[in-house]
Amino acid sequence: EWENSIEPVTQLGIRLVKLRTGIVLSNDGGAFAEFKKPVRFGLAAILGSGKQIVSWIHVLDIVRMYEYALENKELSGVFNAAAPNPVTNKELTVAIAKKMKGNAFITIPVPSVALQLILGEMSIEVLKSTTVSADKIRNSGFNFLYPTIDAAINELLP
Template sequence: MMKILITGATGLIGKELTQLLLANNHTVHYLTTSKTKIEEQSNYIGFYWNPQEGKIDENCLYGVDVIVHLAGANIANRWTNAYKQEIIESRTLSGELLFNLVKKYPNQVKQIISASGTAIYPESLSTIYDETTTETEDSFLSHVVKKWEEAADRFQVLGLKVCKLRTGIVLSNKGGALPEMVKPIKFGFGAGMGSGKQMQSWIHITDLVSLYYLAIEKQLEGVYNAVTPNPISNQQLTKVIAKTLKKPLFLPNIPKFIMQLILGEMSYLLFSGKNLSAEKVIKTGFRFQFPKIEQAIADLYA
């Protein structure tokens, strides 16, 4: 059995991953910026940290085999200049703090698995991108992903295996993008975004957490697209949600400029299209429980 240190353990993915690890008799150490969220059980122990101030309880590293780095400010908030800075720093300062801690003490940490994003890939309606793609997009979120991955790659000089999971749209009914998509459809106001043709690479939360587990078990290294083999267009996704909820779709698609007025620069998230390959993940032997969008939405909302 292993001891895993998780950052962002109280977030959407972190909670589910923690449950899976504990169910398989692993021990979880977790870092939290909230002292009220610190618990101490035999196999689930919390430690305080504050990356902004460079503070970390160094005991968190004791006996740890693998670090899973999920911490990062939510990108689905309005992108003011100050919040943009927070989005970047929450990923890079936290990575730096962990790096310095691992470097400071002799330890048995073998691997770090870092969350990453698909925003690094260029926009395209037709090109399917895999992990060998060197072409990147010139956007704020692409810049965030590059900085995020650089922070993870530094651990290689300490002899750790580094695995980066570039995660598509995570489908969960407990948070993230999906409940926000479902809300207007539920009330009969559902509509596609822009042309609706933009491709959306997605993954069910259960599959994503299983992929993290596989990455730990198989000590995976390198970059992996954490997406299903069946990306769909925004229009198709909207239709599948409406059909599952048994709701009509009669409104015209929402023009981009309207969402820009409402959400500002963050509206990018609704109109961004990425068609990504899942081949590399499949070659690890991973089997998707929810490879098709109809199965995923039915599991969450039927």
Template sequence: MDTVLITGGSGLVGQALTQLLTEHGYKVIILSRHPHKEDTTLSNSLVTYAGWDLRRQTIDLNALQEADYIVHLAGANVADKRWTAAFKKEIVDSRTQSIELLFNNLQQHPNKVKKFISASGTGFYGENRNGAFTETDPPATDFLGQTCVAWEEGVRKMESLGKKVVIFRTGMALSTKGGALKEFQKPLQFGFATILGNGEQWVSWIHIHDLVRLYFNAIVNPALDGTFNAVAPAPVPHKELVLSMARVVKGKSFITIHVPAFALKLGLGEMSTEVLKSCQVSSKKIQDTGFVFSYPDINAAMEQLFQSKK
């Protein structure tokens, strides 16, 4: 069976993808700065860890040369902290330097990598004006838009090495194990459904199960190539997303509160513009390849995510 090398394999998507791949018999190598200190919860006979260091631009060549596919998920979480100049640099560098390291070593050393599959984000797009964004729309000129441009440009360089390239511009990934949804859950523990701003801003989301299936599909489908939006077919206003979760978790036993835009700007600074940005993104291109979403509807997605915990 083929070997898949994953960067960012200890993250939310990486862990779920590793589980799916090993269930289907794939060998997985997870790149890590500290391969000997990794949590071994995912470890079995099909999962191993290998080292890399972005600052020193070093990588375990044996792992790279063993790979048939590379899935690139590495990158600092943009919501981890306030966007200081230093953290913005980290957001960019963690994406572009990792690509540079992989590209240089694939260029310089014999390898059998067939396809390079990378994350990107719907932050590529700006604020909606007319209809949903498609993959042919231009990027935003703001920080996240230009970060995604640099990220994707680095990934596309892999084509010059004869590799097929797939890029998934990913919306809000819904999982109870991490990400934005876990943050939205916290006030619900005290009976509050917290709406950010007026709640009318559109959110393009995807269930973690469907997101992982997209990556798996990119591996098993040799014909899949290009850039795709990784979002469910039905984006929703932020308010609807939060209330859908609240109804599943609390029934009718919750109080809706709004956090005004000015408070978000004070607390989050520049990042508040992303929280309040309205962004509808189309899933038509990936659906036209034959991919069928298991959770196209927000209510069904929330039911599965939270009922499975009860």
């Protein structure tokens, strides 16, 4: 619904680009900081089954995508602002843990019930899978600097 609220600007001849943003990985807070917290103590917290798909994007790629959308006058419509290689929650968590701790970490499952008790309704967002395709933005000519989770994490955690 919220996406449709901006549609009337197209009737005024204004070009409209909508970017549906995945989980932004950045050292300036957000989800990435939350994933890192238990790893500092040697624990890789796998949320729920760990099989839920996480559509993510490196912060520099999202900034570049906004610049691309502003500068590319032929671009219009809806695009997924997510890296072309989504991962599972477990893959993301383990990749972060390996970069931070090598092999010196333990994976611990955090059951869905525990997340519901701790997070309430927010647990629904944490436990759902979100698989989106970056094909449309890539086919328009956009190139990701960090297309894989390993490339993104290596840049964020040098």
